[in-house]
Amino acid sequence: xxxxxxxxxxxxxxxxxxxxxxxxxxxxxxxxxxxxxxxxxxxxxxxxxxxxxxxxxxxxxxxxxxxxxxxxxxxxxxxxxxxxxxxxxxxxxxxxxxxxxxxxxxxxxxxxxxxxxxxxxxxxxxxxxxxxxxxxxxxxxxxxxxxxxxxxxxxxxxxxxxxxxxxxxxxxxxxxxxxxxxxxxxxxxxxxxxxxxxxxxxxxxxxxxxxxxxxxxxxxxxxxxxxxxxxxxxxxxxxxxxxxxxxxxxxxxxxxxxxxxxxxxxxxxxxxxxxxxxxx
Amino acid sequence: xxxxxxxxxxxxxxxxxxxxxxxxxxxxxxxxxxxxxxxxxxxxxxxxxxxxxxxxxxxxxxxxxxxxxxxxxxxxxxxxxxxxxxxxxxxxxxxxxxxxxxxxxxxxxxxxxxxxxxxxxxxxxxxxxxxxxxxxxxxxxxxxxxxxxxxxxxxxxxxxxxxxxxxxxxxxxxxxxxxxxxxxxxxxxxxxxxxxxxxxxxxxxxxxxxxxxxxxxxxxxxxxxxxxxxxxxxxxxxxxxxxxxxxxxxxxxxxxxxxxxxxxxxxxxxxxxxxxxxxxxxxxxxxxxxxxxxxxxxxxxxxxxxxxxxxxxxxxxxxxxxxxxxxxxxxxxxxxxxxxxxxxxxxxxxxxxxxxxxxxxxxxxxxxxxxxxxxxxxxxxxxxxxxxxxxxxxxxxxxxxxxxxxxxxxxxxxxxxxxxxxxxxxxxx
Numbered sequence: 001x002x003x004x005x006x007x008x009x010x011x012x013x014x015x016x017x018x019x020x021x022x023x024x025x026x027x028x029x030x031x032x033x034x035x036x037x038x039x040x041x042x043x044x045x046x047x048x049x050x051x052x053x054x055x056x057x058x059x060x061x062x063x064x065x066x067x068x069x070x071x072x073x074x075x076x077x078x079x080x081x082x083x084x085x086x087x088x089x090x091x092x093x094x095x096x097x098x099x100x101x102x103x104x105x106x107x108x109x110x111x112x113x114x115x116x117x118x119x120x121x122x123x124x125x126x127x128x129x130x131x132x133x134x135x136x137x138x139x140x141x142x143x144x145x146x147x148x149x150x151x152x153x154x155x156x157x158x159x160x161x162x163x164x165x166x167x168x169x170x171x172x173x174x175x176x177x178x179x180x181x182x183x184x185x186x187x188x189x190x191x192x193x194x195x196x197x198x199x200x201x202x203x204x205x206x207x208x209x210x211x212x213x214x215x216x217x218x219x220x221x222x223x224x225x226x227x228x229x230x231x232x233x234x235x236x237x238x239x240x241x242x243x244x245x246x247x248x249x250x251x252x253x254x255x256x257x258x259x260x261x262x263x264x265x266x267x268x269x270x271x272x273x274x275x276x277x278x279x280x
Numbered sequence: 281x282x283x284x285x286x287x288x289x290x291x292x293x294x295x296x297x298x299x300x301x302x303x304x305x306x307x308x309x310x311x312x313x314x315x316x317x318x319x320x321x322x323x324x325x326x327x328x329x330x331x332x333x334x335x336x337x338x339x340x341x342x343x344x345x346x347x348x349x350x351x352x353x354x355x356x357x358x359x360x361x362x363x364x365x366x367x368x369x370x371x372x373x374x375x376x377x378x379x380x381x382x383x384x385x386x387x388x389x390x391x392x393x394x395x396x397x398x399x400x401x402x403x404x405x406x407x408x409x410x411x412x413x414x415x416x417x418x419x420x421x422x423x424x425x426x427x428x429x430x431x432x433x434x435x436x437x438x439x440x441x442x443x444x445x446x447x448x449x450x451x452x453x454x455x456x457x458x459x460x461x462x463x464x465x466x467x468x469x470x471x472x473x474x475x476x477x478x479x480x481x482x483x484x485x486x487x488x489x490x491x492x493x494x495x496x497x498x499x500x501x502x503x504x505x506x507x508x509x510x511x512x513x514x515x516x517x518x519x520x521x522x523x524x525x526x527x528x529x530x531x532x533x534x535x536x537x538x539x540x541x542x543x544x545x546x547x548x549x550x551x552x553x554x555x556x557x558x559x560x561x562x563x564x565x566x567x568x569x570x571x572x573x574x575x576x577x578x579x580x581x582x583x584x585x586x587x588x589x590x591x592x593x594x595x596x597x598x599x600x601x602x603x604x605x606x607x608x609x610x611x612x613x614x615x616x617x618x619x620x621x622x623x624x625x626x627x628x629x630x631x632x633x634x635x636x637x638x639x640x641x642x643x644x645x646x647x648x649x650x651x652x653x654x655x656x657x658x659x660x661x662x663x664x665x666x667x668x669x670x671x672x673x674x675x676x677x678x679x680x681x682x683x684x685x686x687x688x689x690x691x692x693x694x695x696x697x698x699x700x701x702x703x704x705x706x707x708x709x
Contacts, residue, residue: 041566041567221315234351239477
């Protein structure tokens with residue numbers, strides 16, 4: 001086994017590139033924070049500054065005064081958490097079967113997963129709307145959750161198939177040799193190794209649902225049911241005019257749950273991966 | 281296959297989620313409930329709408345109106361899906377240039393026979409034309425805004441140029457020479473044209489010079505022409521940007537709000553904007569910034585310009601059209617129309633509302649706007665089928681290239697007319 005030594009200039013270059021990449025990624029978020037704390041006159045300044053000269057919480061107050069942000073965030077949270085958990089609960093056994101049994105049906109299912117990602121929202125929204133209407137699930141969070149589950153399922157499946165394939169079949173065979181039944185093998189051997197993948201997939205499904213706008217816009221009619229992305233558009237007027245300060249304040253708050261969940265789960269993903277690495 | 285799978289999965293999920301559901305609408309007490317989807321978005325405007333709904337509900341115990349917040353950003357797709365699914369709001373707030381597809385598609389009720397005479401006579405015929413498609417009236421136009429010049433008043437006074445008024449506006453030639461005079465050739469410009477969406481600005485302002493561009497024949501078919509009268513407005517802008525250097529080329533790709541920092545920072549003496557932008561200026565202008573509203577330049581047709589008013593329509597599917605129209609009539613009583621106009625910083629269409637002293641005050645130049653109301657017309661082509669495609673595929677790129685100096689007037693004419701008529705022909709077979 002050989003290791004490649006990186007020269008100091010090359011390493012410095014790598015760090016520089018990484019720093020540039022981080023700055024590039026962070027720029028919109030930092031600008032959003034800066035905008036959220038600026039008074040209207042600073043927002044229209046010809047020479048904008050990173051740090052607000054006269055920082056204010058007025059944008060946050062106005063955002064909360066004008067729109068039911070907490071209620072909308074609650075709706076988004078319910079929809080996103082339910083959708084993520086249900087999608088992964090359905091996808092996990094399906095993924096196991098698809099990864100372990102390479103039959104024609106499994107290959108066809110994989111093909112469907114790929115093709116289904118090509119459908120734009122607008123193509124499916126009207127049939128979906130009619131289906132949900134017949135089920136009495138228009139303007140209901142459970143109806144929206146169903147849509148999010150269906151929408152997240154293919155990609156969740158795709159991700160989980162990859163994770164299952166990464167678990168060596170030899171481990172399951174060894175467990176069988178040691179006398180473990182199929183269920184015991186799945187619960188005690190496969191599931192712990194899959195945990196980081198399941199967490200990552202839940203996170204993916206959560207963020208997809210948390211940020212989703214179009215289905216929520218079309219399916220939820222009454223203000224009490226609307227989710228955060230829909231409510232955020234209420235700060236935007238005709239011809240792209242926007243109430244920029246409150247919009248930035250509300251958008252900043254909308255990003256916080258994702259960041260917090262990432263921060264909490266990141267350790268689990270990393271820890272789980274390391275655990276898996278040791279076992280394999 | 282996908283649809284079947286979707287159905288199967290959703291059916292399965294219904295069982296899973298059965299315990300969570302419990303959303304039902306409708307009342308058992310015989311009261312009618314109407315859903316009113318409003319696109320009001322600024323605080324004052326939302327407040328005015330909600331207050332009026334509250335007042336209606338207090339005085340009409342049998343017909344409850346439920347306020348639903350919509351959004352300008354996505355209203356077309358959202359309404360289309362709701363119409364297709366039979367779940368549209370009963371009363372619909374939109375803009376007249378978005379109504380044609382819905383009207384021709386049979387989604388909106390013809391209000392011709394339902395509207396009270398008071399409302400019919402209060403709103404001028406020229407405004408009704410914006411919501412008349414074929415023989416039917418599919419919306420009530422209630423708020424509108426002219427495009428005006430918002431000017432740095434101090435800069436104008438110091439330059440000594442003649443200040444135009446609605447009675448004595450600038451001609452397009454005079455406007456060009458004024459902007460030349462206001463420019464210093466070193467980064468200060470007489471005007472900044474925000475022309476990210478150049479088509480409606482060009483068509484609407486060209487009405488002042490007699491430009492129509494869309495001509496309907498006796499057979500009902502429309503063809504595009506680009507005559508001398510159509511050239512004046514676009515040529516003025518082109519020459520300001522490319523010949524006189526009195527208009528900033530960098531703002532051609534901007535939206536209205538994007539030009540405000542430069543305006544406040546003293547880069548531009550004037551910016552052509554919608555009348556409602558005054559609110560942003562009041563909120564965002566530096567302390568002591570002296571600004572004023574001037575009428576847009578006039579041509580052979582005076583101050584005429586096109587507008588697409590905000591509208592209120594009734595869904596064809598609603599079982600309570602009469603009650604929906606009664607609510608619209610209540611919402612558009614003159615005093616209520618004034619409240620809505622103030623909330624949006626726009627002009628009401630109603631002649632009685634326009635007489636209100638609150639809209640004729642010198643404060644924030646409301647009076648300049650109301651003086652322009654009589655010259656507002658239906659935006660050209662908003663009822664022409666194929667207009668949307670012509671606008672997006674032909675006119676927008678052609679005008680952007682012309683204004684930036686990439687193509688000349690002959691090429692612009694060729695594209696607008698030759699390419700444009702090919703597009704319209706597909707819709708008029």
